[in-house]
Amino acid sequence: MQIETLAVHAGRRVDSATGAVAQPIHLSTTFERDPNGKWPRGYTYSREENPNRETLEKCLAALEGGKEALVFSSGLAVVNAVVQAMEPGDHLIFPDDVYYGLRRVIGEVFAEWKLESSFVDMTDTGAVSAAAMKPNTRLLWVESPSNPMLRVADLSAIAQIARKANAVSICDGTFTTPVIQRPFDFGIDMVMHSTTKYIAGHSDVVGGALITKHDNYLFERARKSQKYGGAVPSPFDCWLTRRGVDTLVLRVRQQSANAREIAEFLRGHAAVERVLYPGLSAHPQHELARAQMPGGFGGMLSVQVRGGRQEAMGVAARVRIFTRATSLGGTHSLIEHRASVEGPQSVIPANLLRISAGIENVDDLKADLDQALRPLL
Numbered sequence: 001m002q003i004e005t006l007a008v009h010a011g012r013r014v015d016s017a018t019g020a021v022a023q024p025i026h027l028s029t030t031f032e033r034d035p036n037g038k039w040p041r042g043y044t045y046s047r048e049e050n051p052n053r054e055t056l057e058k059c060l061a062a063l064e065g066g067k068e069a070l071v072f073s074s075g076l077a078v079v080n081a082v083v084q085a086m087e088p089g090d091h092l093i094f095p096d097d098v099y100y101g102l103r104r105v106i107g108e109v110f111a112e113w114k115l116e117s118s119f120v121d122m123t124d125t126g127a128v129s130a131a132a133m134k135p136n137t138r139l140l141w142v143e144s145p146s147n148p149m150l151r152v153a154d155l156s157a158i159a160q161i162a163r164k165a166n167a168v169s170i171c172d173g174t175f176t177t178p179v180i181q182r183p184f185d186f187g188i189d190m191v192m193h194s195t196t197k198y199i200a201g202h203s204d205v206v207g208g209a210l211i212t213k214h215d216n217y218l219f220e221r222a223r224k225s226q227k228y229g230g231a232v233p234s235p236f237d238c239w240l241t242r243r244g245v246d247t248l249v250l251r252v253r254q255q256s257a258n259a260r261e262i263a264e265f266l267r268g269h270a271a272v273e274r275v276l277y278p279g280l281s282a283h284p285q286h287e288l289a290r291a292q293m294p295g296g297f298g299g300m301l302s303v304q305v306r307g308g309r310q311e312a313m314g315v316a317a318r319v320r321i322f323t324r325a326t327s328l329g330g331t332h333s334l335i336e337h338r339a340s341v342e343g344p345q346s347v348i349p350a351n352l353l354r355i356s357a358g359i360e361n362v363d364d365l366k367a368d369l370d371q372a373l374r375p376l377l
Helices: 003-009 051-064 075-084 100-109 125-131 155-164 217-229 235-245 248-267 286-292 309-318 338-342 362-376
Strands: 068-072 091-095 116-120 137-143 168-172 190-193 208-212 272-276 300-305 334-337 352-356
Touching (some): 075 208, 116 125, 155 168, 248 272, 309 362, 334 338, 338 352
Parallel strands (some): 091 137
Antiparallel strands (some): 068 208, 300 352
């Protein structure tokens, strides 16, 4: 089945008891045993397995073309499960512009874990290869495009480097979703998502997912973390997320089209210094993005305005249709001053605004940005 069909049907079945087309929400925490003490229907206790979670996991695995998926209570719960799966002394490689929440997991939550971490420019495969030469390298984590600098890494090269180092490669697919890019097609071992964003798609449920292409020890350790650590989404969260997937393809394609048109508009605006969007021919990894992102270039872009922090904050303060809020991937367009969100340790330029394009009329969105930028002229 093609992705449009999978988004509607994968993991879903008509309810056998009632014939309901929409899956019931199974709120029960526990499930009946047979007289012999066994669970022939496959469910024992909702922290361990639940029909709604099973449906969502099967759906996400099918969308990515993977073998199996695990869903968690948040994207950062996925990060925690993966890092917790490491052993003292293991070497982990991350992008130098990785999502700041991951840096805090490494530097604060697991500060005493005795892990060795390298943060490198993932667009420089030579630098990645050099970092992976350490014999204790166990994980290569890549964001492509990265958040919020929209850098594009060569996934095939990253996967090859990981295999040579006998390490596991993981790609954060939150920005792209399988509609835009499927990392398994380029040899990546696992894909993670903050399903809070595009997968669920309506800014009303928090979640995360880890999908594997094949059996590997990190995935199995993450499964134990999910099962015994208890970082599982509720049945209702799973139900909401699976419902959101029905329209995933339609939403992402419209968001991607809107983002590309906004990027083209901002590129020629006198109040704009730079636009970061892989769909622009001027983007340094544009040709690589074309090869890796056959479904489009995504709904995320960043813009650096003329001036500094004050000017950027002023633009965000003047928008009328865009909402000043963190997160991304919803049907409504969002804008935020990313450096302020990340705090004083942020390496993000002070004049940068991150934009998540929604599904509104793109002419309205461009007009809103134009009126917010004009005071800078």
